[in-house]
Every structure is written in structure tokens, then in C-alpha cells.
Amino acid sequence: MRLLLFGPPRLETSAGQPVAVDTRKAVALAAYLAAAETPHSRDHLATLFWPESDGSRAKGALRRTLSTLKQALGGRGLEADSETIILRPDDDLWVDLWAFRAALAACAGHGHPQDQPCPLCVEPLRQAVTLYTGDFLAGFSLKDSAEFDDWHYFQAESLRRAFVSALDRLVTWESSQQRWDAAIAHARRRLAVDTLHEPAHRTLMRLYALAGQPAAALRQYRECVRILDAELGVPPLDETTALYDALLANRFAPADAPDVLSQPPSPPPSLSSSPPPDLRLPLVGRDKSWRTIQSTWRQANRGGLVALSGEAGAGKSRLLDELQTCARSQGATTALARCFPGEEGLAFGPLLEALQPLLGTKQGREAVAALPVWQRKEVARLFPTVLADASDLSPTPPLDSPGGQARFFQALADLLAALLRGPAPGVLAFDDLHWADSATMELLAWLVRRLQGLPFCLALTWRSGESDREPLLHQLVQSAQRNGQGVLLTLERLELADVAQLLQAGPWDESLVPRLYAETEGIPFLLAEQLAALPETLDAAQEVHLAPASVRELFATRLESLDGMAGQVLSAAAVIGRSFDLETVQAAAGRSEEETVQGLETLVRRRLVVEQAGNGPGGQPRYDFSHEKLRELVYAETALARRRLLHRRVGESLARRRGLGFAGQAAFHFRWAGLEEEAAQLYAQAGDEARQLYANAQALAHYRLALALGHPDTIRLRAAEGELLTRQGNYGAALLALQQAAAGAEGRALAQVEEQIAGVHQRLGEWKLAAVHGQAGLAALAGNEHSELRARLLAGLSLSMHRLNDDDRSLALAEEAAQAAEVAGDTQAQAEVWNLLGLLARSRGDQESALRYLQKSLAAAATLPDPGAEIAARNNLALALADQGDFAAAQAHLLSARERCAAWGDRHREAAIQNNLADLLHRAGDDEQAMAHLKQAVILFAEIGEPGALPTNPEIWKLAEW
Structure with a gap:
């Protein structure tokens, strides 16, 4: 029987036939026992695998699982008594994990350092790496046992490190024996474990050079650059770049093998293979660009140019690849020249890379043979092999002779035409042209001026804003555009x-x-x-991040040499966030200003942190992590206790500052410091600040966090939440929040909440309910106290009675509201009452009184910080002015009201104002503008109510005055 735990766990017979194990818990139990090789108590195992069950039920489940496992194993190796369970080695049971450990243990007693294998180590190491067919229990987990999953994670990490160590020792041994192919195979397998491990890239580069494969060594460096840039946006370590420079300059001579490198291989200039293919995703957001590219290529029988610019990662290379694939599918010949940073000194390096593969084909050899002799001699300056059968030809004239460069460029142009000619236009592509050498750029400028007649399309890409050469690149395109043969496409980010x-x-x-x-x-x-x-079965609630394990390994290399001060500053900065200033990081780190500055200087020097100029003259500089994934890693690697300490220090520093935004930031840090009471108070303050700025969504989020953290003033915060939801038109959620506020309120607080609830029902056209809550608000007030609130409640109740066609009651309530407002002397109450009186006067046809009251309301409301009363007064005044035919003044008031309403975030009333504007413009004869406002009104009205659902209450669409 064979129990295989590397890769997906499985049990099979010695003949390889799978043996079914009925439950995942039985598999997990087998793995746990096999990894331990020591007895485990039943109590421990029951608690580990069934943490949600009580003791007796967990032990019962363990007995059943143990029976299932024993049946699957046929009793082999499994021993259990009333207290403990163990899986022992058995002649009839083979476990790959045991064999792996035994192979590694065989190398431990040879009396030499672990990283220096002897001949006796080689065979056991080979056995060990052969046994490691995948990570321990790959893809396996238990949903109801977090402790088992934690054990699994650390076990797998430990075994992976042992596997990597075995591979490293095999690389060392095979290299010492100059068996380069075997060493390279082990090194490639080691790199596959973690493609971000730069020492593994450097090892492969050295091995390729030792094996006489310098081009492969250069390709490995470029692969390293590509992976680091794609995954982390960082350059390679200095050691990696130095090795690459040595390879380029033919200075590679490893100290550990001088005899092998007495005649080191000379690397050809800038040879590279294409990078591994990207995940082939459908082209989205590029339809127009792709059609333009195809059209330009199809018309390139007599020459053409396509240029793609954009930021790194915008998809330029992908479109270039799609163009080549499309062209080849039509029988065209294509060539790709890729430019690389640091290789600007290799003249025509990209062209060498592009044409070498073509010259080795039968078509390429025939194309070269058809060239005139003088052209073959010129081409041989770059490609000496084209003259392998013409050694008796006269010498080629020097390039500095009259017309030398022109002859050379013409020969190259004719060679390109011969190589790329076919049934469909060929493609000569230059990727990342911002890194091209000057000679290549001169050749391109020459070709672009002579595109007419060339049987191929030039396709160029470059990163925008990253090179001083960009103006020259634009000139190339403009030259082709003047002849109607070129197009420049700038790729933007996806929507x-x-x-x-x-x-x-x-x-x-x-x-x-x-x-x-x-x-x-x-x-x-x-x-x-x-x-x-992403796994295909990713849960929608799961966080989306790049793979953290590989990131951890890479940045561990970058961080391990930091001194203590720099490390402390970096941890403090990671807690603050990506962007931070000296004052905050000093407060968090708990160090002096001088010490903090020294730490920051080290981090800037190591390219872990970048320094940014302050705002304006004398502004304090700010600092940022070179990559967000670095901040995430440093934060994750900071111990929880220290993390909480740093969050507290940052929160205290920010809480002492004055200004918008500091309260919310401080609240965030106090929350993660575990100081929930302080965080709740600051979140409430942040909500108040955001609310004053009409940042309704942010205010709502702050209030909800304050409530979640136990802020004691639930009535005020729930009422504020209800107000913000009302502005957003989310009336169902607003009523729920307001009802929660009302449940614990009494007296004035209850009356205020009832006023809000009545207002929501008025917006919904539910006038009876509005009246009920208005009356409840009045009942909550004792005697004649709080006259200003009483005035507003009476005004709201009056409006409800008016909508219920009880005009006598409405007028009586309005007059009572006016008296209360006058007694209170409250501007807010007076503005609302005068607005109501104007609205009622207009409904009676008393235009003069309506205008007088509404103008008084507007004058009072304009002095208030809350724009609600001003918006209502302007809207109703505009309607009254329109009744008298003064469309211009009416339109001015509506436009002003719309701007205030949009800024305030009241979507329902903004929709009503747009609708009123449409009616006004229609009456004035401007149907085009009327239709534009009507469309906006319909869009806004449709968004009112529950998110994601059309409003079912038609009264929502009838709001015109309030």
C-alpha cells in the first residue's frame, strides 16, 4: 500500500490502483499521523479535527474516522489504544513523506557542512527531489478546522524549504563535476518553486554561461527583469545587474571555477528569446485600436507604419503580438525586435535579434542569395554568415566613406524587403523602442522616410513619458502620417x-x-x-491579491540587510500607509528626528522608499513605498503586538492635528490598535466633517463604523444616517435607520426623528403616514417648549393636510406654525414656514401673496448653512414666477437650485428640479433644451428608491414642490 502526500493526497496499491478513502477527515488524519511519526492523544486529535463539537461528539467522530482509515489501509501501520493513535512504519505500507525524510537524513552524517555535498549525498538527494512531486497536500484543506489548515501551511512550507535545499545542493555538486545540463535542470526546477527568487535567476545565468550558452544567460536575465517588473514593479538587485553587465562585457569569470573559464564563451550581442506567453485573455476595450491596426497593415503592401504608445502594462506588446499572429495567419512573414534597458550600447541589437531566426530558414538563405553582391557585403557587417560562401569577394568599403551609411541602410532595407515579402504584407515590429540604441533609431528614421515601396508594415511601441527620445519617436510617426502611411494610437487604461x-x-x-x-x-x-x-473556484468574498508567498521571498531578500533603525522606520511607515511624512513616521517609530531621518535616508538609498517634494516653497517632503506590495509585506511581517503599538502612536499623532481628514485617519489607526472607544468618537467626528462637505457616502460610512464600534450616541448617529440615506433617495434604508433612532429617543430627540420620518413619507407621497408621524412629533414635545421645532413640525403637518385636500386644517396649522416661528425667532423655522405659506397662497391663486412669502423665505434661507430651505424656496419661487410668465427669472432660480441640490446630494429633489426646468423650457418654446433636462430627470427619478430596483411608487415621480 502506498500513501502519497506530495501533491494531491491519495492512497493506492503497490500496482498503482487508487484506493478510495470515504472522508476528507480520514485523509487529513492519515497525513497528520504520517507527518508526526509519534503517538497523538485522542483528545488532541478530536479537538484538532472537530473544534466545533463538544468532547463526546468529537471523540465519536474520531472513532468513526479512525475506522474508515483503518479499513482503507487494511490495518497496515495504524495502531490505536484507548488513549493514543500512531501510524508506524510497516513493511506493507510505503509513505512518500517518510522516504523523502529518510533520503535527506542519509546526507546528515557525512561530517561536512550541509551546503557542501559529498559523493555519498548525491544519490539520496536525487531520490528526495524525485519523490517531491508537488507541495505537501497540494490543494487540500478542511473548511471546519482552521488549526489543521495552519498546521498544513507550516508543514508544507518546511518541506518546500527542504526540497529547495536539496536542489541547491544538487546544483552545487553537478556544477563541481561540470555536468552543466544536469545542474541547469535542477536550477530550473528550483526557480520554478519561486520565480521571484533572484539568487536562483543568477545561478541559472552563471550555469548557462559556463555551459557555453551566453544567449540563454542573457535571456534568463531578461526573464528575471520581466517577472520582477510584472509582479512587483521593481528592478533586479545590484548583484543581478552586475552579473548581467559582466556577461555583456565578456567579463564573466566566477571565482569558484577559474579553470573552466580560462577561455570563457563570448556572448553574441543582444540575443533573446520571446518571453513566455501571457495569459491569453480576450481583447477588450481595444476594438477601435485593433480595427485601425488591421486596416493599416492590410494597406501596407507598399509600406505602412503603426505606432502604439502608452504606460507600462497598457497592452502594447499584446496588440503587437496579435498583429503578428493575424499577419502570419494570412501567410505573411513577421519579425520581432525587442529593446531592453541597459543595452543601448549594442548597435542594431534589436535588429540582430529580429532577423537572425529568419536568416536561418530556407526562405532567408534564398533571399540573401538573391541580393546583389555589394548588398550582401554591406549586410555582412551585421550578419557575417551571409558571406560564408563568398570569401573571395573584395573588401567592403568603410562606413565613413562617401555615402557609406546610405549604402549600408539601403542594403538592410532591401534585405528586410526580401525577407518579409509574401502573399500578405509582412510585419517588422519593434517593442519598447524607448530603450533602442541610437543606431537602430537612425535606421528607423531612414526607413520611415522611404516607406513607399516597402512590402511590410513597421509596428512600433514605446512607453509614454519615460524617455527623452519620445519627441523623436513622434517625429517618425508624423513623417509617415504626412504621406498617409502612418497611424499613432495611444492606449489608455481599461474602463x-x-x-x-x-x-x-x-x-x-x-x-x-x-x-x-x-x-x-x-x-x-x-x-x-x-x-x-486566481483559482477558478475563488469565493466572491475573498480578497483579491497577487500571490503573497512569492512576494514574501523576493522582498525578504531586499529587507534582510536593513539595519535595526531603518527596519523600525519601515515598519512604522507600513502601518501609516503608502504615503507619509516625517512627523508621523517619527511619532510612530518612537525615535528622535535625527534617527528617523537617518532611517529614511537608508530606505531611499535602498529604493524601498521614494522621496517626494512637498507642496509649495518650503513644503515638507513626503515619502512613499516604491511598491504597494512591499508595504503589504512589511506590514504582514510586523508582529501583531508591535503593529497595534504603531497604530496607536500614529492615531495619537493624527488626533492631535487640526484640519479636515485627520479625524478619519486617526479613527482608522485607533481601530486597528484595538482602541474601539476612541475610534468610535473620531469616526463620528469624521462623519460630521464629511457631512458638512456634502460628502454623503463618506459620512455614511464613518457613521456606520462609529455605530459598529459602540458609539454611545446611537440616536444622533442613526438620525444622521437616515438623513444621508434620504438625500441619496434610499428611502427604505432611511426609514429603517430612523425607526432605530426613534426606538430609543424621547422628548425633543424623538420629535426631531419623527419630523425626519414624516419628511421621508412626504417624498414618497404617503401623506397619511406623513401626517401621523408629524402629529407624533408634536405629541413628543412637552408644553410650548422648543418653538422652532414645533414650528417646523406644524409646517410639515400643514403640507400633509394640504395634500390630503383638507385646506381648512392646512391653513390653520400654517398660521399656528407662523406664530411659533415668530416666538422662536429661529431663521430656519421662519424660512420653512414662509415657504409653506407661499406654496399655499399659490395653490389658492393668490400670486401676489405667494411671491411675497417665497421671496421672504429665500432671503432668510440664503443665510443658513443648510441649503435645504433655500433649494425649496427657489424651486417654489420659480414656479410662481413662471405662472406670471417671467420665464427668465424662473429659469435662473431653478438652475441655481439645481446646482445647490446636486452639491448637497439630494437626488430626488434634483430630479424634480430637472423636471420643472423641462416644463419651463417647453412653455418658453425651447423644446431641445427641455428634452435634455427631461432626460436627466428621468435618469434621476429612476434611481430613487431601493438600490438596483425601479421605484414601484408612482408618487416618487410626482414631486414638484415642497
Whole structure:
């Protein structure tokens, strides 16, 4: 019987036939016992695997699982008594984990350092790496046992490290024996465990050079650069770049093998293979660009140019690849020249890379043979092999002779034409042209001026804003455009809708769209990398991040040499966030200003942190992490206790500051410091600040966090929540919040909440309910106290009675409201009462009284910080002015009211004002403008009510005055 725990766990017979194990718990139990090789108590196992069950039920479940496992194993190796259970080695039971450990243990007693294997170590190490067919219990987990999953994680990490150590020792041994192919195979397998491990990349580069494969060594460096840039946006370590420079300059001579490198291989200039293919996702958001590219290529029988610019990761290389694939499908010949940073000194390096593969084909050899002799001699300056059969030809004239460069360029142009000619236009593509050498740029400028007659399309890409060469690149395109043969396309980031379309084409959950869009910011390459890392069964609630394990390994290399001071400053900065200032990081780190500055200087020097100029003359500089994933890693690696301490210090520093935004930031840090009471108070303050700025969504979020953290003033916060939801038109949620506020309120507080509830029912056209809550608000007030609130309640109740066609009652309430407002002397109450009296006068046809009251209301409301009364007065005054035919003045008031309403965030009343504007303009004869406002009104009205559902209450659409 064979129990296999590397890779997905499985049990099989010695003949390889699978043996079914009925439950996942039985598999987990077998793995746990096999890994331990020591007895475990039944109590421990029952608690580990059934943490949610009580003692007797857990032990019963363990007995049943043990019986299942014993049946599957046929009793082999499994021993159990009343107290303990163990899985012992047995002649009839073979476990790959035991064999792996035994192989490694065989190397431990040879009397030498572990990293220096002897001949006796080699065979056991080979056995060990052969046994490691995948990570321990790959893809296996128990949903109801977090402790088992934690054990599994650390066990797998430990075994992975042992596997990597075995591979490293085999690489060392095979290298010492100059068996380069075997060493390279082990090194590649080691790199596959973690592609972000730069020492593994450097090892492969050295091995390729030792094996006489310098081009492969250069390709490995470029692969390292590509992976680091794609995953983390960081350059390689200095040691990696130095090794690359040595390879380029033919200075590679490892100290550990001088005899092998007495005649080191000379690397050819800039040879590279294409990078591994990206995740092939559908092209989205690029339809127009792709049609333009195809059209330009199809018309390039007599020459053409396509240029693509954009930021890193915008998808330029992908479109270039799509063009080549499309062209080849039509029988065209294509060549790709990729430019690399640091290789600007290799003249025509990209062209060498592009044409070498073509010259080795039968078509290429025939194309060269058909060239005139003088052209073959010129081409041989770059490609000496083209003259292998013409050694008796006269010498080629020097390039500095008259017309030398022109002859050379013409020969290259004719060679390109011969190589790329076919049934469809060929493609000569230059990727990342901002890194091209000057000689290549001169050749391109020459070709662009002579595009007419060339049987191929030049396709160029470059990163915008990253090179001083960009003006020259634009000049190239403009030269082709003047002849009608060129097009320049600037690729922008994808929109949210594009990301949604992309996910619809694959197996991914569409609920991930917002988080994927936020994570990648619409950059196509990052989006592809994210999707490549996502399992198809990802739960929609799960956080979306790049794989953290590989990131941890890479940045561990970058961070391990930091001194204590720099490390402390970096941990403090990680707690603050991506952008921080000296004052905050000093307060968090708890160090002196001089010590903090020294730490920051080290971090800037190591490219872990970047310094940014302050705002304006004398502004204090700010600092930011070079990559967000670095901040995430440093934060994750900071011990929980220290993390909480740092959050507290940051929160205290921010709470002492004055100004908008500090309260919310301080609240965040106090929350993560575990100081929930302080955090709740500050979140409430942040909500008040946001509310004053009409930042309704932010205010709502702050209030809800304050409530969740136990803020004691639930009545005020629930009432504020209800007000904000009312502005948003989310009336169902607003009523719920207000009812929660009313449940614990009494007296004036209850009356205020009842006023709010009545207002929501008025917006819904539910006038009877509005009247009920208005009366309840009045009942909550004792005697004649709080006259200003009483005046507002009476005014609201009067409006409800008016809508219920009880005009006598309405007028009586309005007069009572006016008296209360006068007694109170409260401007807010007076503005609302005068607005009501104007509205009632207009309904009676008393235009003069209506205008007088509404103008008084507007004059009073204009002095108030809350714009609600001013919006109502302007809207109703505009309606009264329109009744008299003064459309211009009416329109001015409506436009002003609309702007105030939009800023305040009251979507329902904004919709009503748009609708009133449409009616006004229609009456004035401007139907075009009327229709524009009507469309806006319909859009806004349709958004009122429960999110994601059309309003079912038609009264919502009838709001015109209030």
C-alpha cells in the first residue's frame, strides 16, 4: 500500500490502483499521523479535527474516522489504544513523506557542512527531489478546522524549504563535476518553486554561461527583469545587474571555477528569446485600436507604419503580438525586435535579434542569395554568415566613406524587403523602442522616410513619458502620417465595463469586477496577472491579491540587510500607509528626528522608499513605498503586538492635528490598535466633517463604523444616517435607520426623528403616514417648549393636510406654525414656514401673496448653512414666477437650485428640479433644451428608491414642490 502526500493526497496499491478513502477527515488524519511519526492523544486529535463539537461528539467522530482509515489501509501501520493513535512504519505500507525524510537524513552524517555535498549525498538527494512531486497536500484543506489548515501551511512550507535545499545542493555538486545540463535542470526546477527568487535567476545565468550558452544567460536575465517588473514593479538587485553587465562585457569569470573559464564563451550581442506567453485573455476595450491596426497593415503592401504608445502594462506588446499572429495567419512573414534597458550600447541589437531566426530558414538563405553582391557585403557587417560562401569577394568599403551609411541602410532595407515579402504584407515590429540604441533609431528614421515601396508594415511601441527620445519617436510617426502611411494610437487604461466584459468571457465570478478594477486600476497587464493567479473556484468574498508567498521571498531578500533603525522606520511607515511624512513616521517609530531621518535616508538609498517634494516653497517632503506590495509585506511581517503599538502612536499623532481628514485617519489607526472607544468618537467626528462637505457616502460610512464600534450616541448617529440615506433617495434604508433612532429617543430627540420620518413619507407621497408621524412629533414635545421645532413640525403637518385636500386644517396649522416661528425667532423655522405659506397662497391663486412669502423665505434661507430651505424656496419661487410668465427669472432660480441640490446630494429633489426646468423650457418654446433636462430627470427619478430596483411608487415621480 502506498500513501502519497506530495501533491494531491491519495492512497493506492503497490500496482498503482487508487484506493478510495470515504472522508476528507480520514485523509487529513492519515497525513497528520504520517507527518508526526509519534503517538497523538485522542483528545488532541478530536479537538484538532472537530473544534466545533463538544468532547463526546468529537471523540465519536474520531472513532468513526479512525475506522474508515483503518479499513482503507487494511490495518497496515495504524495502531490505536484507548488513549493514543500512531501510524508506524510497516513493511506493507510505503509513505512518500517518510522516504523523502529518510533520503535527506542519509546526507546528515557525512561530517561536512550541509551546503557542501559529498559523493555519498548525491544519490539520496536525487531520490528526495524525485519523490517531491508537488507541495505537501497540494490543494487540500478542511473548511471546519482552521488549526489543521495552519498546521498544513507550516508543514508544507518546511518541506518546500527542504526540497529547495536539496536542489541547491544538487546544483552545487553537478556544477563541481561540470555536468552543466544536469545542474541547469535542477536550477530550473528550483526557480520554478519561486520565480521571484533572484539568487536562483543568477545561478541559472552563471550555469548557462559556463555551459557555453551566453544567449540563454542573457535571456534568463531578461526573464528575471520581466517577472520582477510584472509582479512587483521593481528592478533586479545590484548583484543581478552586475552579473548581467559582466556577461555583456565578456567579463564573466566566477571565482569558484577559474579553470573552466580560462577561455570563457563570448556572448553574441543582444540575443533573446520571446518571453513566455501571457495569459491569453480576450481583447477588450481595444476594438477601435485593433480595427485601425488591421486596416493599416492590410494597406501596407507598399509600406505602412503603426505606432502604439502608452504606460507600462497598457497592452502594447499584446496588440503587437496579435498583429503578428493575424499577419502570419494570412501567410505573411513577421519579425520581432525587442529593446531592453541597459543595452543601448549594442548597435542594431534589436535588429540582430529580429532577423537572425529568419536568416536561418530556407526562405532567408534564398533571399540573401538573391541580393546583389555589394548588398550582401554591406549586410555582412551585421550578419557575417551571409558571406560564408563568398570569401573571395573584395573588401567592403568603410562606413565613413562617401555615402557609406546610405549604402549600408539601403542594403538592410532591401534585405528586410526580401525577407518579409509574401502573399500578405509582412510585419517588422519593434517593442519598447524607448530603450533602442541610437543606431537602430537612425535606421528607423531612414526607413520611415522611404516607406513607399516597402512590402511590410513597421509596428512600433514605446512607453509614454519615460524617455527623452519620445519627441523623436513622434517625429517618425508624423513623417509617415504626412504621406498617409502612418497611424499613432495611444492606449489608455481599461474602463470598469471592460473588466466586466473580460470576466464574462471566463470562469471568474463577476462580483470580483469592482475589486479587480481597483486592484489593477485598469492596467491590462496587471489584470492578466491577477486573473492568472486566481483559482477558478475563488469565493466572491475573498480578497483579491497577487500571490503573497512569492512576494514574501523576493522582498525578504531586499529587507534582510536593513539595519535595526531603518527596519523600525519601515515598519512604522507600513502601518501609516503608502504615503507619509516625517512627523508621523517619527511619532510612530518612537525615535528622535535625527534617527528617523537617518532611517529614511537608508530606505531611499535602498529604493524601498521614494522621496517626494512637498507642496509649495518650503513644503515638507513626503515619502512613499516604491511598491504597494512591499508595504503589504512589511506590514504582514510586523508582529501583531508591535503593529497595534504603531497604530496607536500614529492615531495619537493624527488626533492631535487640526484640519479636515485627520479625524478619519486617526479613527482608522485607533481601530486597528484595538482602541474601539476612541475610534468610535473620531469616526463620528469624521462623519460630521464629511457631512458638512456634502460628502454623503463618506459620512455614511464613518457613521456606520462609529455605530459598529459602540458609539454611545446611537440616536444622533442613526438620525444622521437616515438623513444621508434620504438625500441619496434610499428611502427604505432611511426609514429603517430612523425607526432605530426613534426606538430609543424621547422628548425633543424623538420629535426631531419623527419630523425626519414624516419628511421621508412626504417624498414618497404617503401623506397619511406623513401626517401621523408629524402629529407624533408634536405629541413628543412637552408644553410650548422648543418653538422652532414645533414650528417646523406644524409646517410639515400643514403640507400633509394640504395634500390630503383638507385646506381648512392646512391653513390653520400654517398660521399656528407662523406664530411659533415668530416666538422662536429661529431663521430656519421662519424660512420653512414662509415657504409653506407661499406654496399655499399659490395653490389658492393668490400670486401676489405667494411671491411675497417665497421671496421672504429665500432671503432668510440664503443665510443658513443648510441649503435645504433655500433649494425649496427657489424651486417654489420659480414656479410662481413662471405662472406670471417671467420665464427668465424662473429659469435662473431653478438652475441655481439645481446646482445647490446636486452639491448637497439630494437626488430626488434634483430630479424634480430637472423636471420643472423641462416644463419651463417647453412653455418658453425651447423644446431641445427641455428634452435634455427631461432626460436627466428621468435618469434621476429612476434611481430613487431601493438600490438596483425601479421605484414601484408612482408618487416618487410626482414631486414638484415642497
